[in-house]
Amino acid sequence: MSTKDYYAILGVDRDASAEAIKKAYRRRAMKVHPDVAQDDAGAADKFKELSEAYEVLSDPNKRAIFDRGGDPRHANGAGAGFSGFGGGFAGGFDFTNLVDAMFGTQSGRGGPRSRVRRGQDALVRADLELHEAVFGVTKPIKVDTAVVCPKCTGSGGEPGSEPVTCPTCDGQGEILQIQRSFLGDIRTSQMCPNCRGYGTILPRPCSECSGEGRVRSRRNISVRIPAGVATGNRIHLEAQGEVGPGGGPAGDLYVEINVLPHETFRREGDNLEVVVKLPMTAAALGTTVDLATLEAEWENSAVEDRTVAVEVPAGTQSGTRISIKERGVPKLRGGGRGDLGVTFLVQTPTRLDDHQRDLLRQLAESRDEINPEAIAHKGKGGLLGWLQDRLS
CATH class of the missing domain: 2.60.260.20 (Urease metallochaperone UreE, N-terminal domain)
Structure with a gap:
């Protein structure tokens, strides 16, 4: 009968799961490992005891023997304890499981890996x-x-050739190494360098x-x-x-x-934006303009959708924006479309003949605007800045 309480050594309940036992071992082993606790003269003994407890409780058969009051170290004629630990499991101590538990790694024992793997995205x-x-x-x-x-x-x-078993690892994909240490025989496995872990080699690639x-x-x-x-x-x-x-x-x-950027339309979310230039007279008097829509560039669009009549109210100023419903971008998720925003840019004529100049002068005189008072525009960012943003 074992005189040690392996559950107490690991600090777990008797009904602890295998995962809880592994986590408890990992947590404690990182504290008492001789390479970590170098100032503790008894670290090696503590680590040996901790490893012995994990070796028993991580093995369902040995754990069952221990739970029944037996000594798992002598079950099935197994020698006298951990080899190199002053008693334990005969034939050497397989350190691979403990490395896996301490660091959460897979130290071999995975068998040969497949040559067939999923490709990358x-x-x-x-x-x-x-x-x-x-x-x-x-x-x-x-x-x-x-x-x-x-x-x-x-x-x-090559067509007609077949893979052959790797002679170095005998088809296992990994090779076993045994090293002597104060902990006993430490057995680790690593990928076979000859077949790169596949277990087979291609005689004729x-x-x-x-x-x-x-x-x-x-x-x-x-x-x-x-x-x-x-x-x-x-x-x-x-x-x-x-x-x-x-x-x-x-x-x-x-x-x-x-x-890609468009020379006429600009997208803002689900809306399309366009700037329309208006003659000064049309802006002052009001008019209706036919505006080519983005559908005009789409060959599958209906003819009637390729233009839209835009009403320009009399007295329209530069920067005035009107919204035309359901002529923007279709919503990617959900039904409906955004709007088409039309911003007007009123243009002042730069080339006038004598008759046109005389008419404008008469208009200015009738409106008392020959020498108008300069009134600075007040607004966030200024009108010019706003228009620059719209036209950029």
């Missing part, structure tokens, strides 16, 4: 004209990614892909861009990215949108 950028982003488009995209090797079809070997099972290639795909996308939006295409090593499944492809 890929990212490409697509430039769109404004009307393509607003109304949607199916866009051809060129993608440079890895594809399955056409010669070996992903196997990595494919000359086309050098054993990778994939090659670089350019391909063309068609991407459906939904209406209402903006710069920075990404379209997700499943399994259109890089093919994985060994011809493994492809990753995903992300198409990032970049909307």
